[in-house]
Amino acid sequence: MREITYLEAIREAMSQEMRQNEDIFILGEDIGVYGGAFGVTRGMIEEFGPERVRNTPISESAIAGAAVGAALTGMRPIIELQFSDFITIAMDQIVNQAAKLRYMNGGKGKVPLVLRTPSGSGTGAAAQHSQSLEAWLVHIPGLRVIQPSNAYDAKGLLKAAMDDDNPVIFYEHKLLYKTKGDVPEESYSIPIGKADVKRKGKDVTIVATAMMVHKALEAAEELAKEGIDVEVVDPRTLVPLDEETIIQSVKKTGRLIVAHEAVKRGGFGGEIVSVIAESEAFDYLDAPIKRLGGLPVPIPYNPHLEKATVPQVADIIEAVKETVHF
Amino acid sequence: MLKTIKVPSHITEEKLVSLYKEMWLIRYFDEKVDQFFAKGMIHGTTHLCVGQEPSAAGAIAALKDIDKITSTHRGHGHCISKGANVNGMMAELFGRVDGYCKGKGGSIHIADLEKGNLGANGIVGGGIPIAVGAALTSKMKKEGYVVLCFFGDGASNEGSFHESLNLASIWDLPVVFICENNQYGMSGSVKEMTRVENIADRAVSYGMPGKVVDGLDAIEIMNTVYDAVERARQGHGPTLIEAKTYRWKGHSKSDAKKYRTREEEEEWRKKDGIKRFRDLLIEEGIFTEEKAKQLQEEAKQEVEDAVKFAENSPQPSIESLLEDVYA
Structure with missing residues (x-):
């Protein structure tokens, strides 16, 4: 199969849909001739024109709100939010408006919008451009x-x-943009709410998200050399969460490690742990659950400090060993 | 042919008569809500637009049916003027299943999408970018409608106001911004919170026309909004209109109104826009005083009927709680 990057896959998904559906358009800062801060929309304004690839002023509240209003009246906008940290400025429109309009209206109207935004650390962008705020x-x-x-x-x-x-909030990871993978040329859909077992194993389950999936897979390869068979589950969608796949995996392995880059305190890992604690899988646990997450500090600039802030492969290996040898 | 009044060409004498009744409907509706609130028969909170009827009714009369509005927390008047029925509105305030939002939204979330009312909003300034987005749809899909975006003086100090006016202007969107300056954002007076003389002066910053109108003069509001709406419809972009008005009641419940004097309130009450409109229509020979009284009574009765409708509407079932979170 053809190999393309994560970034190209995102661009291709948008372009293919925009060719099919006139109601889809994209709006955001510097997404025109500049091609977006990370180059995701490069070439799109040339194909679709400035009406459908709408370059906006630096006005996150108006960008998000205009998308809400457009969605409510029949369009299907895609917002490109330059860095996921900037969701702080768009939050009213996402949280108080987009999320609630249908319910507040008693089921009338819908808000079909996608907010795409890069999150995560590892680029030296420091505290205001490196967060993982998905929780x-x-x-x-x-x-x-x-x-x-x-x-x-x-x-x-x-x-x-x-x-x-x-x-839909669609979190992209900056460090994944250049990673390559097999991607079919034709359009296809992956159901929202379906987890994927990225590696099958029988000794321990690691539930990991975004960059941590790759780190968990790398750790699993190392651990395999020592005879520890790791299963890596990627929820892929946090809401709705495929609880069943996680529960079945833990029932099989009897051990659970949760790994994400976001600050551990109040992070999504706590939710996954709770799902297991409240399920029949709890009885199958042979060791305490471990959570790996970011340290409770703003992401620092210095590369050594930055790296030390979020879980690394060695941390995962250590956690697995502690769990397996409990 | 009207003698002294100039109105947009689609406004008939009949329309002016119905507008008069509409303003009473708004007033009686909110007076009734106020009474029920005091008696504890409506819970939560509510924001009344008594005294501000001309800016809602006059502005919306300038629109075509295809046009849309976004409203505010003080939105019962906008809702009625855009064609909502008071039965469904009162039922919503009672939290019943026949309410506009099946009892899940309440006073500050009433929307009537079929009639082009995209909704009230509990967040000050929250509806302004939404209006811009709805106008973007009109432009992109060539639907020909204009969005009339209501907000208050308080909202004009929100970031969303400034971002939205700029965006609407650079994209020449068919949206008209109408600020109902009722002099107070809760307790904060516009004099205390805003340095410019008129909120409409801020239009200069966004390269659009800014107009100040008497918020108690339904005819002036109608004409000004009509011109702005037609300008927007022709692709010439947005306008900012400021209607100077006054809310007779407090901000919401439990407002002792310590931030203003009773004398000031009395001054504004004397300028009642509904009575002024009535006198104008009598002077024009459009109706008689008797007819005016009759219309007022009819409006009162409609509100009484709405109360009966609301009282007879069932409570929502607990099972409905989880419905409609997702489409």
Whole structure:
């Protein structure tokens, strides 16, 4: 199969849908001739023109709100929010408006929009451009939250997000943009709410998201050399969460490690742990659950400090060994 | 042919008569809500637009049916003028299943999408970018409608106001911004919170026309909004209109109104826009005083009927709680 990058997969998903559906358009800062801060929309304004690739002023509240209003009246906008940290400035429109309009209106109207935004650390962009704030959005009824970890998932999940009639927050990871993977040329959809077992194993389950999926897979390869057979589950969508796949995996392995880059305190890992604690899988646990997450500090600039802030492969290996040898 | 009044060409004498009744409907509706609130028969909170009827009714009379509005927390008047029925509105305030939002939205979330009312909003300034987005749809799909975006003086200090006016202007969107300056954002007076003389002066910053109108003069509002709406419809972009008005009641419940004097309130009450409109129509020979009284009574009765309708509407079932979160 053809290999393309995560970034190209996202662009291809948008372009293919925009060719099919006139109601889809994209708006955001510097997405025109500049091609977006990370180059995701490069070439799109040339194909679709400035009406459908709408370069906006630096006005996150108006960008998000205009998308809400357009969605409510029959369009299917895609917002490109330059850095996921900037969701702070768009939050009213996403949380108080987009997520709640349908419910507040007693089921009338819908807000089919996709907010695409890069999150995560590892680029030296420091505290205001490196956060992973997905847990905030997960907390809001009315939103869907997606976090693809590879090019194949990114393309299929973005297609599903564009087809969905609800506001969808689509978290991309900056360090994944250049990663390559097998991606079919034709359009395809991955169901929202379906986890993927990225590696089958029988000794321990690691539930990991975004970049941590790759780190968990790397750790699993190392651990395999020592005879420890790791299963890696990628939820892919946080809302709705495929609880069943996680529960079945833990019932099989009897051990659970949760790994994400977001600050551990109040992070989504706590939700996954709770799902297990409240399920029949709890009786199958042979060791305490471990959570790996970011340290409770703003992401620092210095590369050594930055790296030390979020879980690394060695941390995962150590956690697995402690769990397995408990 | 009207003698002294100039109105947009689609406004007939009949329309002016119905507008008069509409303003009473708004007033009686909100007076009734106020009474029920005091008696504890309506819970939550509510924001009344008594005294501000001309800016709602006059502005919306300038629109075509295809046009849309976004409203505010003080939105019962906008809702009625855009064609909502008071039965469904009162039922919503009672939290019943026949309410506009099946009892899930309440006073500050009433929307009537079929009639082009995209909704009230509990967030000050929250509806302004939404209006811009709805106008973007009109432009992109060539639907020909204009969005009339209501907000208050308080909202004009929100970031969303400034971002939205700029965006609407650079994209020449068919949206008209109408600020109902009722002099107070809760307790904060516009004099205390805003340095410019007129909120409409801010239009200069966004390269659009800014107009100040007497918010108690339904005819002036109608004409000004009509011109702005038609300008927007022709692709010439947005206008900012400021209607100077006054809310007779407090901000919401439990407002002792310590931030203003009773004398000031009395001054504004004397300028009642509904009575002024009535006198104008009598002077024009459009109706008689008797007819005016009759219309007023009819409006009162409609509100009484709405109360009966609301009282008879069932409570929503607990099972409905989880419905409609997702489409």
